[in-house]
Amino acid sequence: MAASDRRPRYGLLLISVLACLFAAAPIVWGVLTALKPAAEVVSYPPNLMPSRFTLESFRQVWSDSNFPTYFRNSLLVTGIATLTSLVVAVHAAYGLARFDFTGKTSLMLGLLATSMIPGIAILVPLYNLSIHTGLYNTFTGLVIVYTAWNIPLLVWLLKGFFESVPVELEEAAMIDGCSRMRAFYTIVLPMARPGMLAGAIMAMMFVWNDFLIGFTLAVTEDKRLIPYGLYSFISNIGVDWGQLMAATVISLVPVVIAFLLLQKWLVQGLMAGAVKG
Amino acid sequence: MSGLADSPSVQIVPADEGAARAPVRRRRRWPPTLRFDPMATLFIAPAIVIVFLVSIYPVFDAAVLSLHRTAYAQKVAFVGLDNFVALFSARGFWNSAVNALIFTTGSLVLVVPLSLGLALLLDRNVPFRSVTRTVVVLPWVMSQTVVALLWAWLLNGDFGPLTFLAEQMLGHRPAFLSDPTSAMASLVVVNVWASYPQATLLLLAAVQTIPQELYESAEVDGAGWRARLVHITLPMIKPTFLVVLIQLTLLYFNMVTLIYTLTGGGPLGGTETLAVGVMKTSFEDWNLGRGAALGLIITAVNLLISLVYVKTLRPAGK
Secondary structure, X not given: OOHHHHOOOHHHHHHHHHHHHHHHHHHHHHHHHHOOOXXXXXXXXXXXXXXXXXXXXXXXXXXXXXXXXXXXXXXHHHHHHHHHHHHHHHHHHHHHHHOOOOOHHHHHHXXXXXXXXXXXXXXXXXXXXXXXXXXXXXXXXXXXXXXXXXXXXXXXXXXXXXXXXXXXXXXXXXXXXXXXXXXXXXXHHHHOHHHHHHHHHHHHHHHHHOOHHHHHHOOOOOOOOXXXXXXXXXXXXXXXXXXXXXXXXXXXXXXXXXXXHHHHHHHHHHHHOOOOO | OHHHHHOOOXXXXXXXXXXXXXXXXXXXXXXXXXXXXXXXXXXXXXXXXXXXXXXXXXXXXXXXXXXEEEEOOEEEEEOOOHHHHHHHHOHHHHHHHHHHHHXXXXXXXXXXXXXXXXXXXXXXXXXXXXXXXXXXXXXXXXXXXXXXXXXXXXXXXXXXXXXXXXXXXXXXXXXXXXXXXXXXXXXXXXXXXXXXXXXXXXXXXXHHOOOHHHHHHHXXXXXXXXXXXXXXXXXXXXXXXXXXXXXXXXXXXXXXHHHHHHOOOOOOOOOOOXXXXXXXXXXXXOOHHHHHHHHHHHHHHHHXXXXXXXXXXXXXXX
């Protein structure tokens, strides 16, 4: 802040350490639980460190439960939904960034406004609609809803990226006989790649982490996604906390990787839209 | 940025339409010139269609549903406003409203100062700052389900480490999640842990845009750190601060997953908020009509909060 701030303050270091401890302790406890032998998970008073590290809980949750099915379902739905969200949003964002037409501003504000409709408020009608359209308990239904919920944020994010691509590049290409579509796909899209990556990671994290839609629209064991899967573990009688923590840790791997890739873009994305659910 | 696409010199216009195009700087004219671009429609239509079908149409469907008595997914009879009347006259509704208020304000009161403090901390030249930044925002990647599971284990009445620590300090074993009052308190703490990173990141971004010169000249004038905070930092981040405040308020008021997966609204309805009420009414009692009605009430409250947001932000010039 002030000029005298250029030398580090070691008093603040203590506060930093406490803040890190607050943030990390619950995660560390979960990871250590997953690595404990089963008998030590349920000891009281609890011990922080296991007497020996073991992957037994991981092995059990992967071979003796439905977790691999949930994991595969989540991978599939997240992958497809991210792809469709991106394809639809990229075109809309370009259309809004480069064309001028009546009602454009209202359209964009309207799009943003839909992201303010609370997910919980339209959960019941979505359930109702999915029953009547035959999309209940299908991956297609999940992908459609996730795509729609991702679009407003992605469009706003990507529109900014397209606006920063100089329009002269497309003009030059089009003067040289390139069609509008070709100019878009071969010149503009590659230049907006960082924005697309950031958008894709955000969409991915949203779908991977969402509980509500999966819980409402995909109910049978073979269609369940990870969050509902984890929840069904805990609501079972006689929950095995070692295995539950192992499953939790596995489910965190993709989002933690995404987070480390995304860090740079995080704030922009948060500014661009509210988070549903 | 947006000036680029709007400025006439760089605007790409399909050849047949260019001549008919109105000048860019036009005020409202009557009759209005409708400008329509088939190519733009091609680009934008898919997004509009899917958003309309999934986010807008359901609001109308909810309105229709809320006026009917339902049996599972079928409308049985038109009942007018009966669902709303039944909601407002049920004691559970007001209990949930009070819980939503406690949960929302309780979380705000803790998260806002915490994240502001952390943002100011991370802005300063602290050793290992980049490591701290990464670790401190780590809870942000956790889904609400995962947060609920991690904390359910920390607070577990038989083997939880927090139960153990509290027992050492209090002399008796606490029941964090099995008493309505302490369940709500625990829930708020868990929610603080889950949601402060988002606020911290936004506030940090705002704090970093404040020019150093302001602080330097204030220091020359003899302003202490408190004066600098009150007269420079806070006024400079006011717009972001309001955005954060509204984002958090809506997040907390609409929060379902964390509460539903950690306490299920219990014990004895002690943590059931309005949003959780939608889940229980719709998918536990299977009263879809009433669930839809409750959802609409929640939407109305959201609009109200957003309205306050717009009104408050306008004078700030953003």
